[in-house]
Amino acid sequence: MPQIGQLTGNNWYLISQIFWLVLVFGTIFFVIGRGMLPKVEATVDVRDRKIADDLAAAKAARDAADSIEADWQAKSNAARADAQGVIAKAKDKAAKDAEKRLAKANAEIEAKLAAAEAEISAARSSALAEVEAVAGEAAQELVARLTGAKVTAAAAAKAVKAQINV
Template identity: 65%
Template structure:
């Protein structure tokens, strides 16, 4: 090929190679020694920042888990204390109700005994009146039917015998 043969014959080919090497070296120095370390430092700083952020996130997650566990423990303890307080209040209320019920039962028993005594007294009084009324009625009946007058004491005794038995 004539183009390649022409290059070997011309003297400016060597100068082109020189300038190519010089430009390449300058670009290498500028980029390789000037810009590359800055880029590498930026990438390393970003990697460190990402790693630090991940570590901080893991630490925050662990701290949040710890706080959540503490919250659950406190919540469980508070719930248990509340249940104990409710149970205690229920027990106290039951004891108070039992005391009031016993007091009311005692009062009612006293009133019942008094009522029974009143009923018994009224019964006795009524029986006594019934006996006297019955004795008078019996005496009047005997007097009307037979014409014989019966003594009040005899009539009372006869009515007592019939009523009591």
């Protein structure tokens, strides 16, 4: 094999290949390692720093939103409690107003009832007096027809009253 023979027989050939190998890898090292890699690392560092800053800003925004929500929740609860207090006061006032109107209506009804009872009592007394008068006249006539005796109006009224009160 001639390729192996070239490696073993000619040291200059091996040395030239090693030289070119070192030269190519050195060039690659300096161009990529020293030129491009720092730029790539700087870009990655900038991106990592931007991500960290964005995460910190998002955390701060979330904390601010949580604080605003807690404040809103507290204000909402306070407003709800105030509204319930206003509702309770309105219910109490309405109940008191209803009680006053009911008391006024009851007083009016009681007054009308007392007046009606007085009218009924007066009408009853008047009717009873008329019944007594009619009964007294009827008793006078009955006694006069049955016995032929004359009874006075006062005696007939007294006898009817005695019978009605029994």
